[in-house]
Amino acid sequence: MDIFKKLKELNFPLGEYVLVGSGPLAARGIREASDLDIAVTPKLFKELIESKKYQKIEKYGKLFLEADNIDIIPRLDWDAYPTTTEEAIKTADIINGYPFLNIAETIKFKKALGREKDFRDIKLLEDYQQNKNMTVWDKIYQDYKNGGEEYATLKKGLIPEFLEFINNHDFKLKKVLDIGCGNGKYLVFLKTLGFEVSGIDSSLTAVEMTKESLGEDSRILCTNMYEYTAPESSYDLIISIAAIHHGLKKDVKNAINNIYSALVPSGRFFVTIPDNEGSSHWTMMVGHKEIEPGTRVPLSGPEKDLPHSSFTRDEINEMFASFKSIEMQLLADRGRWIITGEK
Secondary structure, eight states, rough: OOHHHHHHHHHOTTSSEETTTTTTHTTTSSOOSSSEEEOOOHHHHHHHHOOOOOOOOEEETTTEETTTTTESSSOOTTTOOOOOOOHHTTTTTTEETTEEOOHHHHHHHHHHHHHHHHHHHHHHHHHHHHHHHHHHHHHHHHHTTOOOOGGGGSSSOOOHHHHHHHHHHHOOSOOEETTOOOOHHHHHHHHHHHHHEEEEEEOOHHHHHHHHHHHHSSSSOOOOTTTOOOOOTEEEEEEEEOOOOOSOHHHHHHHHHHHHEEEEEEEEEEEEEEEEEEGGGGGSSSEEEEEETTTESSSTTTTTTTEEBBOOOOHHHHHTTTTTEEEEEEEEETEEEEEEEEE
């Protein structure tokens, strides 16, 4: 089905409807849609009934309108899915001029439906989002290599808090893993101190830059940090600076759990994470949408559409509860937490 052609024919008024079901996947080229599910406002639903172009049917205990592989849904909020039609319309993604349920809401909607085909769609959506995240930062690094700006962590220099952390601790094994290593500047520094260095990044361009800086005696992989499982009990230092938050909160929490598994006993970590309040004032967040509490997506700039999860002190304490000797430092001027500790 050509969904955009069909939507043009329907000519529903913008602000009165949103595409749900398989439509949001088809609009993003994830998979085809054989029909259209459209949630509409009560006003539009009444008008469509009066048009007599649609047949009334009952499904899931609700009144639907149906015609030519189109289902019109009068109310989007069900027992397991609390988002109202009006809320879904307000937070919709506009694609080719038409409103589609955003990815986070589509996943929630399909979890609420809970059918086997819905869980297949959820996997497709999560893979799509992860691949999109990889593309965002690869473009940033490619632009930099072609003479573009030193954006964010590409700027020269290491943060002073990290240098102080390294100076204040001894590392006997001297094996480090950098999660989201970028151009490798932290690993280059640690290598000069005698560390055996490993790193992962979602950007192939960043991985190539890091390998160029480190030479052959390093293990740098291009992979998704939320899917990568590091070898257990292998490192006495794991770092992630301005990187681990580029996903949904559940993904960040899983990555923190993987850090614990990969550290040797008494191994240490150094992680930075955005503060929920402070990061909401970042320049990139002047225009944003919040796809879950504390996870914001910039609507413009180099990191457009990339989720940024931020956390409160209580959330951080809960997330790092398995570790010991936890220290948290809030850099209020940067809207960022520095969290250190050991296994």
